[in-house]
Amino acid sequence: MGAMESKYSTEDINKIMATWWKTIEKKTQKPTMTIPNMHFTVPTLWGRKKSDPPAPEWPTVFSTIWRSPYTPNSFVPHFNDCVGRAAARTQEYLQFVDPEDKFIPSPTSLNEIFLMTYISQSSRLQMTNSFNCTPMTSQQRILLGADWVWAVLDRPTKNPCIQIAVQILHLPERCGERASGVSPEVCTESMQMAKMESGNRNEAERMVDFCMSIGTDCYALFLLFGRKGDPGNIYGVLSNNFGAAVGKTKINRALIENFFRGSRYLHTPTGMLQAIITKRAGDPLTLLIKFT
Amino acid sequence: MQMAATQKESSDQNFDYMFKLLIIGNSSVGKTSFLFRYADDSFTSAFVSTVGIDFKVKTVYKNDKRIKLQIWDTAGQERYRTITTAYYRGAMGFILMYDITNEESFSCVQDWSTQIKTYSWDNAQVILAGNKCDMEEERVVSVDNGRMLAEQLGFDFFETSAKDNINVKQTFERLVDLICDKMSDSLETDPAVTTGTPNARLTDNPPPLQQPNCGC
Ligand SMILES: Nc1nc2c(ncn2[C@@H]2O[C@H](COP(=O)(O)OP(=O)(O)OP(=O)(O)O)[C@@H](O)[C@H]2O)c(=O)[nH]1
Ligand SMILES: [Mg+2]
Numbered sequence: 001m002g003a004m005e006s007k008y009s010t011e012d013i014n015k016i017m018a019t020w021w022k023t024i025e026k027k028t029q030k031p032t033m034t035i036p037n038m039h040f041t042v043p044t045l046w047g048r049k050k051s052d053p054p055a056p057e058w059p060t061v062f063s064t065i066w067r068s069p070y071t072p073n074s075f076v077p078h079f080n081d082c083v084g085r086a087a088a089r090t091q092e093y094l095q096f097v098d099p100e101d102k103f104i105p106s107p108t109s110l111n112e113i114f115l116m117t118y119i120s121q122s123s124r125l126q127m128t129n130s131f132n133c134t135p136m137t138s139q140q141r142i143l144l145g146a147d148w149v150w151a152v153l154d155r156p157t158k159n160p161c162i163q164i165a166v167q168i169l170h171l172p173e174r175c176g177e178r179a180s181g182v183s184p185e186v187c188t189e190s191m192q193m194a195k196m197e198s199g200n201r202n203e204a205e206r207m208v209d210f211c212m213s214i215g216t217d218c219y220a221l222f223l224l225f226g227r228k229g230d231p232g233n234i235y236g237v238l239s240n241n242f243g244a245a246v247g248k249t250k251i252n253r254a255l256i257e258n259f260f261r262g263s264r265y266l267h268t269p270t271g272m273l274q275a276i277i278t279k280r281a282g283d284p285l286t287l288l289i290k291f292t
Numbered sequence: 293m294q295m296a297a298t299q300k301e302s303s304d305q306n307f308d309y310m311f312k313l314l315i316i317g318n319s320s321v322g323k324t325s326f327l328f329r330y331a332d333d334s335f336t337s338a339f340v341s342t343v344g345i346d347f348k349v350k351t352v353y354k355n356d357k358r359i360k361l362q363i364w365d366t367a368g369q370e371r372y373r374t375i376t377t378a379y380y381r382g383a384m385g386f387i388l389m390y391d392i393t394n395e396e397s398f399s400c401v402q403d404w405s406t407q408i409k410t411y412s413w414d415n416a417q418v419i420l421a422g423n424k425c426d427m428e429e430e431r432v433v434s435v436d437n438g439r440m441l442a443e444q445l446g447f448d449f450f451e452t453s454a455k456d457n458i459n460v461k462q463t464f465e466r467l468v469d470l471i472c473d474k475m476s477d478s479l480e481t482d483p484a485v486t487t488g489t490p491n492a493r494l495t496d497n498p499p500p501l502q503q504p505n506c507g508c
Contacts, residue, residue, distance in 0.1 A: 213374040
């Protein structure tokens with residue numbers, strides 16, 4: 001880019017900019033994200049006024065499926081197919097063990113295998129007019145905490161009416177922390193800037209904040225590539241109500257793993273999507289899912 | 293995914309100043325395309341609506357000074373309004389964009405301008421950009437109407453095309469110039485700067501320009 005003309009001398013501009021920048025910095029700070037309607041009287045993650053989570057028999061979702069104005073949703077079986085393939089392929093690599101115990105595939109590779117498999121299959125099935133997947137850029141992964149965002153699209157406008165922001169969590173022994181594609185060599189200045197913007201919230205909290213800024217039709221899905229004691233399977237915790245935990249407890253891997261304590265009902269990917277689609281607007285919903 | 297583009301970017305830490313700029317306007321007017329054209333000189337006709345917010349960095353030179361532009365690409369869809377307006381704070385310049393082939397995007401310009409007034413600071417500079425000027429046959433907003441509205445709102449005006457690379461660089465350069473001009477204007481009203489008095493004075497008795505907007 002060529003030099004630009006200006007009526008000011010270098011020295012003037014120097015001074016001008018330095019001072020101006022200071023004045024800007026002094027503008028009253030507002031929170032980087034405002035979270036609307038966060039008035040939970042009973043802070044249970046399950047959105048019910050009981051401390052124990054719903055038992056499998058609890059007539060949540062399936063009783064309402066048949067009244068859904070959405071049916072038939074051709075993308076539901078397609079989604080199941082795409083996600084099933086992605087999970088199965090990822091699992092192959094997840095279960096890989098180097099006989100010499102030296103080579104460990106990076107979490108980033110595993111994320112990419114899942115996403116590539118999903119995307120190839122969904123474009124093959126031509127489902128992206130009703131249900132699409134937007135991979136985040138590296139900056140967005142840091143700012144919003146999500147690896148990608150799934151969306152159910154409104155028929156005429158193609159605007160998203162329901163979204164699922166997805167963040168992959170790996171076992172600590174595999175990586176130390178979540179793979180955001182940020183190895184020191186790759187950590188460009190944009191990404192450093194993105195980190196600065198995100199303050200001191202961890203990636204899980206950033207994604208929860210992002211979802212809450214949109215509303216209850218945006219879900220956070222933490223995808224666990226392996227759980228403690230079960231490293232070879234893929235599970236998920238999905239909720240539009242993690243806001244209930246904000247400020248009460250740290251949202252992190254430990255909290256997510258805790259959802260699986262005891263025997264809980266595990267949804268299939270199809271069950272998950274149907275539960276989301278048929279839920280009454282504004283209601284809280286929290287589900288556990290098994291993808292493999 | 294834009295991994296390649298990001299990694300290509302130099303990890304150069306040296307710059308003299310950093311300007312935070314935002315691109316706003318209705319969904320599909322071409323904000324992301326405009327930024328890609330400027331930062332990477334690329335264009336794609338596929339439409340991937342932006343989720344939430346994203347940004348790119350580009351360094352420009354002005355009088356031998358390196359100015360790092362941190363350019364925020366906001367999502368135009370209504371559902372992201374809470375998150376996008378949170379990023380207005382501290383922005384020194386805005387590119388407010390509409391699509392010359394889309395009447396609705398033009399009628400929303402007034403609302404976007406109100407958003408700037410509400411969430412940003414008073415001295416932020418704004419350029420109105422009527423994008424997709426390569427699509428002359430489908431034009432529904434005349435150049436004159438665009439220019440008139442810009443005048444009414446007190447903004448500079450360009451018709452642009454991210455596709456054919458028309459007025460893209462010019463829009464950014466003009467915005468940088470406007471910001472520099474505004475900075476010097478506001479400093480002329482503040483003798484502390486020109487006389488070289490230490491900046492501490494500013495903390496005790498801020499000049500009018502840094503009063504926060506009461507509306508927000
Ligand atoms: N002909 C033409 N098409 C353009 C131009 N700029 C953008 N487009 C197309 O318009 C569509 C929308 O462009 P985007 O840049 O994604 O729009 P956006 O404003 O970022 O939209 P949101 O992210 O939803 O807010 C894409 O299909 C682009 O290829 C242009 O200057 N001329
Ligand atoms: Mg965009």
